[in-house]
Amino acid sequence: MELDDLKNTWNNMSNEVQQQPHLNTEKINQMTSSKYHSRIKKIAYPEMAGIFICITGVAFTLFNFSKLNTVFFQATAVVAIAVLLLLSAISWISIRRLNVTGDVNKPYAATLKNFAVQKIRFHKLQKINVTLSYLLLVCIIILLPKFFTGKDITSNNSFWIFAFSIGYIFLLFYSKWVAKYYSKSLRQAENLLKELATE
Amino acid sequence: MDKKEAFITAIQNNEGLIYKIAAVYSNAIEDRNDLVQEIIYQLWKSFDSFKQQSSISTWMYRVAMNVAIYQLKTAKRKVTTVPLDEQLSNFHDTENSGFEEKLQLLRQHLNNLNLLDKGIVMLYLDNKSYEEIAQITGISETNVGTKISRIKEKLKKQIIKNYNYGT
Known part of the structure; x- marks a missing residue:
């Protein structure tokens, strides 16, 4: 199918759309009303839930900090708190960016440029997010037994053998999956930026 | 009014x-x-x-x-x-x-283009002049013409590729 064949298909579609009007005054009035404009808020709910979980995690760690009797555990807890706060900040930034609809009167190419830049930034944030999540997972494995049973699993030699071997394999596959998941989309955004730069 | x-x-x-x-x-x-x-x-x-x-x-x-x-x-x-x-x-x-079948077919071709080309080709299909396409997209009229020629080439290549893979 060439462009001119596509044009025929398009014209047929246009005729069908035009033959059947869909928008009456009442519908347009409803659509222009802000009370129906709640989609973004709903989309932000999972992010907000994420922030809530992270803050709860910080509170829980601080509340139980006295149970951590060695510098190693205390340092792990500090890292966990820092990671949880960073994850909350990333979620908050994501919500803010999601809520921003830029100037819709700008030329299409300018909007595309902005979109590609935002997409690249988003992917960078997501990569940081994934890396931090992995770090958090390690901290949780170390801290939870201490919090709930008072046991120090790190003093068990088999823990370290297990942690290093399984952890390394998991990290290897995890990072490959993350790279594969984001690379195509990122490449598209970068190519689009390059093309727009020549305009 | x-x-x-x-x-x-x-x-x-x-x-x-x-x-x-x-x-x-x-x-x-x-x-x-x-x-x-x-x-x-x-x-x-x-x-x-x-x-x-x-x-x-x-x-x-x-x-x-x-x-x-x-x-x-x-x-x-x-x-x-x-x-x-x-x-x-x-x-x-x-x-x-x-209607949905036609849309599917159109999308299949348009989705292989980047967002800029997709926008341009959609306006071209809607019989917009190069001047109007330039006004809407913010690129020059000359570039609109060049891009449409390139898009035609891309689509041709795409068809040949699909044909060779037997799709």
Whole structure:
């Protein structure tokens, strides 16, 4: 199918759309009303839930900090708190960016440029997010037994053998999956930026 | 005629372009309805900024295409839509007349293009002049011509590739 064949298909579609009007005054009035404009808020709910979980995690760690009797555990807890706060900040930034609809009167190419830049930034944030999540997972494995049973699993030699071997394999596959998941989309955004730069 | 009446008339006269843009930039029917709603909402919000330097349809194309791009940010984070779906159900009736199949075919080809080419080719298909395409997209008329020639080449290559793979 060439462009001119596509044009025929398009014209047929246009005729069908035009033959059947869909928008009456009442519908347009409803659509222009802000009370129906709640989609973004709903989309932000999972992010907000994420922030809530992270803050709860910080509170829980601080509340139980006295149970951590060695510098190693205390340092792990500090890292966990820092990671949880960073994850909350990333979620908050994501919500803010999601809520921003830029100037819709700008030329299409300018909007595309902005979109590609935002997409690249988003992917960078997501990569940081994934890396931090992995770090958090390690901290949780170390801290939870201490919090709930008072046991120090790190003093068990088999823990370290297990942690290093399984952890390394998991990290290897995890990072490959993350790279594969984001690379195509990122490449598209970068190519689009390059093309727009020549305009 | 007051502002709201003028807006409603403009929308009703150009509703076809809104539905076509929504159809090209979204795959699922729910996404399409969300996009139609968002386009109309944003058109209303920026109706004051329409300065009549271009035709109303050119302005509406520009706003609608920009909204479609902003909507892509949320496309993969789908949630249940607002309760306008039912009221837009008239649009679904067109499925019976092979509308969805035609859309599928169009999308299949357009989705292989990048977002800039996709926008340009959509305007070209809608019989917009190079001047209007340039006004809407913000690239020069010469570049519009060059791009359309390149897109034709891309589509030809795509067909040959599909043919060789037996699709």
